[in-house]
Amino acid sequence: MTKSTENSRHQVRAKTSHSQPKWLAVFFFIASVIYLFPEAVFNARLVALAGSPNSTPENMHLIELFGRSVSGVGFSLLIADALLKGRIAKSRLKALLSLVVITLIVWPLVFFGQKLLVDKLLIDQSSPSQRQEAFFSSLLKSSLASDVINIEGLSYNVNDSENPSDMTFLTMLGGLAYANSDFLTSLESQKTKILDSYITSKANENFEEHYLRYKKVRDSVQNSWKTYQKKVSSYNSLISSSQQRSDKAWESVESIIAKGYHDYRNAELNYLARAEARAQVIAQPIYDYWGDYSSCDKRYHNNAERHNSCIRNVDKRYARLLEKSSISYVPMTYFAEVREREKGKTSILETALTLGTSALVAGLEVLAGESGEIEKHYIRVKNVNFYTTKVFTLMTDDFKKETGYETDISNVREFRAHPYTAEKVRQDIKAKQGIELPPSWRIDQISSFKEAVQKKVRHEADASWQKNARMNGYDIAPNLSWSNFQESAMIQKKIRTQMGDNYYVKPVLATWNNKEFYDYIIKPNVIREREYWLNYIHASQVQFADGGTLEQEGKKALRSILVPPISMAISLFLVLLTVLKLPFKFFVLLNYDKHMHSSLKRKAMSVLLSLCFITVIFYLPIQFLSSKFTQQNSSLHQLINTENGHFSKAEALAIQWVLNTQPIIQPIGMFIDRKTSISTQFEDKLKDALEDFDNRYYTLIAAKWSGNPPRIPYILDENGSILYPFTITTNVENASVRIMNIAPVYQKNASDTRSI
Known part of the structure; x- marks a missing residue:
């Protein structure tokens, strides 16, 4: 091997x-x-x-x-x-x-x-x-x-x-x-x-620590006051500009009136020019139509039918003339000079001029019982100016629809006093400057106008203040005094957050010295802490x-x-x-890679080492x-x-x-x-x-x-005895149960639930 x-x-x-x-x-x-x-x-x-x-x-x-x-x-x-x-x-x-x-x-x-x-x-x-x-x-x-x-x-x-x-x-x-x-x-x-x-x-x-924290809070409040004063100054500047704003706004009103009156006169001239142009067209034909009426009277005075037919033809030509000239239909007598005479009356001059004829006629009218009646005579006119006036009068409705005014305003004073002028001013001022004027307002009510401008300025100032307040996270009214500023809810909330609930009294002022701080903050807190601990200890x-x-x-x-x-x-x-x-x-x-002997030896060594660990951990610190x-x-x-x-x-x-x-x-x-x-x-x-x-x-x-069911709530009496609730269950709907203090009495701890 x-x-x-x-x-x-x-x-x-x-x-x-x-x-x-x-x-x-x-x-x-x-x-x-x-x-x-x-x-x-x-x-x-x-x-x-x-x-x-x-x-x-x-x-x-x-x-x-x-x-x-x-x-x-x-x-x-x-x-x-x-x-x-x-x-x-x-x-x-x-x-x-x-x-x-x-x-x-x-x-x-x-x-x-x-x-x-x-x-x-x-x-x-x-x-x-x-x-x-x-x-x-x-x-x-x-x-x-x-x-x-x-x-x-x-x-x-x-x-x-x-x-x-x-x-x-x-x-x-x-x-x-x-x-x-x-x-x-x-x-x-x-x-x-x-x-x-x-x-x-x-x-x-900890007094110095708490007082140092208070001084930081005090400095923070004073800095907030300076920032507040700057914002208030801007707010008041905006408010004080209301007089200047109202004067400037009134200048706008005068400009509106002047322009309106100028536009009115231009519209009037425009309508007169249009009326004159139409008058040029109709003056001669209408003058001729009056002659045609006379011809009909002379030629067919003995024949009523032919006379009426002749008159109708003249009326048709007259109507077509007006239609062609864009003039509303009116009887032709509208375009004639009307002379009125009261029957039964005449003047000396007229009698002389007529060699007594007018006096004779007046006498006959009196005898006939016609005295006092008005007799109209229509005299045809050829003058274009006469027709221009008549046509312009017919255009007054269109003129009012277009301008809002009648055609009889003769000067700027009447124009200023016109209700439509006030309405136009209200609309224009509201659209351009946002100034609200009441519907009943008139041009001569200048003080009312300036009050409306001041109201608008104040509204803008308040809106600006509220916007800045939301953006900067504060909620406080403008123009507070230094005292009221300190006591405001926002400042007191800020102070309470920085001081903590334990070192806050209402109100905390940013003008206290160390003695006042001790008297108003530390002493009440000592009393509060003392009562808190005594509540538990005793x-x-x-x-x-x-x-x-x-x-x-x-x-x-x-x-x-x-x-x-x-x-x-x-x-x-x-x-x-x-x-x-x-x-x-x-x-x-x-x-690890070396051969270990028997498993028994390893276990014995582990047990021995464990005992050594325990000995080292517990015995050595106590002994040495x-x-x-x-x-x-x-x-x-x-x-x-x-x-x-x-x-x-x-x-x-x-x-x-x-x-x-x-x-x-x-x-x-x-x-x-x-x-x-x-x-x-x-x-x-x-x-x-x-x-x-x-x-x-x-x-x-x-x-x-x-694993316990919900504990039945109970209270403890002054002797430490447990008092359980007394529950009554009835088999009658809407039953009235009356507990009376008579024997037999309810036994404590006998049962926590009883049914009747």
Whole structure:
């Protein structure tokens, strides 16, 4: 057998001795290294936040979301590494698909399961007194962090609050105080004093910060006032231009009138020219037609039929003449000069001229009883001017339709006073300048016109103001005083947004000095904060029970002091376990192609290494590491190691382990985060999506987990007794049920539902 053949057989035996292909082992090694970074960052960020005096439920929720997401990834890798072996791992496609399936199952289970286990095993099972004590534990932690109180024997240094040991201690303090009910009981009489000192201290401590923020707000409001004044100045300039605008608009009115009158006269001349042209055509024929009438009278005065026929022929020729000349038909007498005489009357001159004949005729008319009657004589006219006037008169209707005016306007004053002139001005001014005038407006109403112009200018100014307001996102009236400007809803909303609800009173003015700011903002906030905390600390315990008014607030407070230390301890363990396992995994990869001995030896070695890992993780930090809080002379050491204390030996060792180990790991995680910005990337790119996912499905999962029917609502009386609702079911429609306070009485807790 050749040496090369022996080596190849040796490699085959080595490969068959492994349960995972090398590529998959390399993948899990790299994935474990990558996972270690976000887990270490979570651990560091959790301690930095929970161990600071400025932690809030909101930012703790963010870091909790980050940690649950990372833990889901870690457990998915752990389960996948344990399951993807043998036949499943031989095919790359099967291995990758299995990895995806395992991740899709394990990650949501871990993501929701962590929170679900804490809620179901710790939070929901807590008593009302525990929930209430959680508030004071949280207050105690904040008071110590703010140097409001000092605990003898504890070397916590508020000036070195960013020290990893101090942050680790502060992260655990709320839970430690909560777990030691005797310690909390000993402080019962001092709760209000601690609360007052804490709130006042925090207010004084952060006064400069808050006042600096107020000064920025004040500067912002003053800058807004300057911008507002510029806009108001533009608005007022537009308003003040109304007089000039009205004068200019009235000039337009005068121009309209002048042009209208000029057009009227031109139209009149045009119609006169047309009338004269027609008169030239009809003057001579009509003059001749009158002669033809006389001929008919002379020739056929004895023959009525021939006389009438002759007259009709003349009338037909007259009608055709008018039609041809585009003149409306009128009797031919219209084109004759009419002379009237009253019968029975004559003048001396007429009598003399007629040698007494007119007097004789008048006398006969009187005798005949015709006195007073009007006698008309039609005298034919040949003058073209006479016909021109007559034709022009016939064209007045067409003239009015075309111009809107009659033909009898003799001067511009009459033209100005004409109703149609006012109507034309209203229409023209509205079309060209948008000025609305009432239908009853007349040309002589100049003041009314100027009022309309001023109204238009103000409307334009208001519209411009509103447009700018919409574009710039503000809603405020013009011409406010400085005082009213500050108190306006828009400015107060802006101030409230920048100051925050906790540091806002109505109204906040931009003229306060530091003393006024303290009196009007800080003092009310201290009172408000004091009442807020007293409401929880001194509330009746029944209010924290299930169904009580403070149930959810109590659970939230309990979660805020229990979750951080638990999460910190688990995360610390996972980080250390991963760090210690990586060298072993790397050693296995380096010797992957070498022949391993029996499977039993491999398993024994794995068990031995696991025991070594556990020993290194737990034993060494307790024996060889120390913290100022776990030293023999520390009050905390005495507290957790007393024989009659509230902590078992295992719990005391766990607390000591965390206090000794965490300060070493925390700076490493912070260093990684500064170099990689993992937490920032999570907040920018994943937080919103995961938060929505959590809010959408956690409630459903929690309800499915409990498996309990909907709880019957109840209330608690002042003694803590549960009062259930009393339901009455009847078999009569629209029944009236009357409950009377007589025996037998309703027995509490006997039944929550009764039917009648």
